[in-house]
Amino acid sequence: MSQGGIDYQAVFLALPGMVALLTPDLVYADANEDFVGNSGRSREELIGRYLFDVFPDNPNDRTATGVRNLEASLRRVLATGERDTMALQRYDVQSSQRPGEWEERYWSPINAPILDAEGHVVLLVHRVEDVTELIHARGRAAAGGRSQVMEAELYTRSRELQDVNERLRLAHAREREIALALQEAMLPVPHLADHHQAAVRYRPAVGALNVCGDWYDLVELPGDRMAVAVGDVVGHGLAAACVMGQLRSALSAASRVAAGPAQALDVLGLYARAVDGAESTTAASVHIDWTSHTLAYSSAGHLPPALARADGTVVFLDQATDPPLGARPEHVPRPQAGHAFTSGDTLVLYTDGLIERRHEDIGTGLDRLARSLAAHRTLPPDHIADALLLDLLPTPGATDDTALVVLRL
Known part of the structure; x- marks a missing residue:
């Protein structure tokens, strides 16, 4: 406790789970201890740097979609001011000990806005859970080629969820267009x-x-x-x-x-x-x-x-x-x-x-x-x-x- 009440900086740093704060330009403003420890990046490598400069897509994987999917989610939060829970993502990370080598990683991300007094998004809360071990454990427990089947099913389900989110976004945008057209027709x-x-x-x-x-x-x-x-x-x-x-x-x-x-x-x-x-x-x-x-x-x-x-x-x-x-x-x-x-x-x-x-x-x-x-x-x-x-x-x-x-x- 600080003299004026709760020390929220200390609370943020001690939060269980990986949590980072991003500016509307998607630059790291802060990161808690779990995020620093589990991301394999020091605070100096994170704070003040553009998110996708720190964590780009794996250049060796032509099907990599981590950057595109995460950026789309963050842009939705900025546009709507509403929380966005993403589907399971495969988003490989370059090894901090072995540059040029990429580690296969799976994540469960949630992105949420922090609003100012006038309702504008001033910061983004980016919370991720590393579920790589869970995915690998399930794969090891499967017999024969079932691990590959499971991974394929997980990947397919992830893409299906992303497609659903995109269809919902387009439907919402279409509803707005119709409502605006109706409103303008009634307000000549x-x-x-x-x-x-x-x-x-x-x-x-x-x-x-x-x-x-x-x-x-x-x-x-x-x-x-x-x-x-x-x-x-x-x-x-x-x-x-x-x-x-x-x-x-x-x-x-x-x-x-x-x-x-x-x-x-x-x-x-x-x-x-x-x-x-x-x-x-x-x-x-x-x-x-x-x-x-x-x-x-x-x-x-x-x-x-x-x-x-x-x-x-x-x-x-x-x-x-x-x-x-x-x-x-x-x-x-x-x-x-x-x-x-x-x-x-x-x-x-x-x-x-x-x-x-x-x-x-x-x-x-x-x-x-x-x-x-x-x-x-x-x-x-x-x-x-x-x-x-x-x-x-x-x-x-x-x-x-x-x-x-x-x-x-």
Whole structure:
């Protein structure tokens, strides 16, 4: 124990089993004592060096696939942020005592990510178990040519498992493509009257299956009025995108006939009870009246819309917030509040991917949005939207979808 608590460096070094830490560039950052001892490489030969410079494929084996398979697994972890358990691998290692001689080795590897506060992969945990002796012992126990048969079966099973993993990866990638296409088809650029200036943006999350159910909608209403809404369906992938399409269409229709945003969300909440996967969806709706220069708004568990005034102040419309759709056992009418605006003010609606970060208070994200919006408030809506995404989204990409509407009032 160190003075501040557990000495995790000592714990890491003493871990039973071979464990190494790799950077996203696949360079050794650290290795525990078992890894150093059993790999036949000193710490100086490992730390700071590229993984496959230390352990290349056996050049004498034209069928060697260790480097290709291990690199594919590590790249999957970097792309998805998810653990990857590999099939049994034959990965020969050059003898440290006899350069040029290669030792037949079998390994069982597991690769896992270490994420930072924003969900980015900053290190890879590479854990391997040397099962060479087990394979050889089974071979010695077999009679006659059975050892060769067993080795062939093990090799065949390993390749089959690798093929299954590759097919799953391709299927996941295809699902993402379909979900993105569906989402984009349901989120077209709105066609508004010439005197209305608006910009919309949708940014999918990074990763193979992280397409979510975020949406936006702008509806022209009679009497120089407009309904603007954003929403976020719980879940990921194609199912969430399908639910999103149903709820977006329902709210768009309800907004055209409802007396105000609260009534539109009431209708949406009743409809959501009949849609599988719609539970806990959040949504915010704002009705704009240019004749009276007023905003009427209501929120079903969603983050508050932001109103940027010409003097640089930013007001969050947070006085009519209610639980998400389906959160109450019985239907209760939703609250509604109003706020005045001045010509030239800017209204921004968004989903949580824009501001929420892991291990960070939501107020920090709202403050960050307010500062960026105040700084760019005089720009056209298209430029404001791009500036907000540039200022607020993490550089490698967010781990959640982002829908954004910027409207000049």
